[in-house]
Amino acid sequence: MIVTRFAPSPTGYIHIGNVRSAIYPYLLARQNDGKMILRIEDTDRARYVEGATELIEDTLEWLGLNWDEGPIVGGSHGPYFQSERKEIYHEWARKLIATGRAYADPTPPEKIDEYRKQCNEQKIPFLYRNFRPENPPEWQPGTPLRFKVEPKSYQWHDEVMGDMHSGPEVLDDIILIKKDGFPTYNFAHIVDDAEMGVTHVMRGVEYLSSTPNYLAIYEALGLTRPKLVSLPHILAPTGNKKLGKRDGAKSVTEYRDDGVLAEAMLNYLACLGWNDGTEQEIYTKAELIKNFSLDRVQNSGARYDETKLLWMNGQWIRRIVDEQGVEALYSRTDNFWPASAASHSQEYRIKVLSIIYDRLKTLSDLREMTAYFFSDPEINTDMIINNKFLKKMPESELESLLKECIAKLTNLNNWDADSLQAALNDLLAETNKKPAELFSLIRIALSFAPFSPALNLTMDVLGKDTTLARLNAVARAI
């Protein structure tokens, strides 16, 4: 069975740059009826951020990346917080001590710095294994524990990067257990992956360089290597560095709050650096699970492009309406309406949504784009007078046009989109005006917004009373 894991450290929110190492393990596990484990790597107490674990869980839940073992759901390989597994690491550490593959290192940090400096001056690579203490004491908490490597070459296969090899020069005596008794990442993840039965270790490429050291530990511990998968970085919009919080990488949930749909987010992120070889762009989660494959994960970094994310979000907004109806989209719009919408019925809001949704890039666009449906807009005659189609028309003509329109609509019996369009067409013929002129005037008078849906639809939703009231108000103001 395939077992994958997402193992973040709780140092803050999950952002665009690192969420892919949760998505791919998820897809792989689901595709193969496997399991995904969520493990919290909180061995660095200095960097621990209160509430970060909840932020991580929240992000995964929103994206629909549920885990089979881990916090909240539990499981038979717990605990899933490394801080609660100290004894387990010590146990494994003692195995290495017993076989002579680990030693306590009482060397003070200042001394180590000195060694490092010496090497730098002599322009030779600094390897701690050349400075091993001669008679290491018996290990006890309070003293760091180091791995005792046997320098040699390694070969391995990375599911994304391909066949890899390294020479003995990259191997060193890395710290296994820190002075404070907590394990380093380098040791803890190996122990945990082994104990939890993880078959695919997926993580960012930054770990590629240390892989030989991990290989040496697997070997010393007599463990079978899991499959190793290096995921390329997501690059910041500018420069060539990986996207990080310093580049203003937004948290994933911030996009949710800005009205990006989880489907779009998942779709975009999954396809950034992976494709199935077809020209498909829009994928549901089920399709991603079905089509995902590690060997088609790109091995170079991919630049994050918010414009494309937003395009994809628009695609998803329309797709949801097309496939599930406006109500389905409406159910996700709770926090995105202008304040004035609260005094209107849900039915009315759904009608507004049904004529505006194809203009949305994010759900939060609703706030600005629908204001005039819920409260009368402030009359701004400049918008009419300066309009490119209307500016050469004298004010008296604008007024009479509005009045003709009011008369026509007042006598209209059926207030529906088709009848309204017919009435507008009649009006066009009767006034002998171009659509650009007549429709611009009415559109602005009703909304005073930079843009709005088709005129007949807008009037239909606004209703007869509001439409006529607004036209009258403008006719008086001109």
Next chain:
RNA sequence: GGUCUCGUAGUAUAACGGUUAGUACAACGGGUUUUCAUCCCGUCAACGCGGGUUCGACUCCCGCCGAGAUCACCA
């Protein structure tokens, strides 16, 4: 500096020895009775450089250049 990885349009990518180098986003132009958007049509735009191998190279080999990663008691 050592070691490792990567290199197709502005961006994300397809191709896996033979194509007018395909697609999408962006940009630009046009169409759909007003606007904005959707939708549709079109335009611009790429194989980092230099050597090989081959009848033929984006594809294979070598060198160079460029970019990134890593060398912590951080993960």
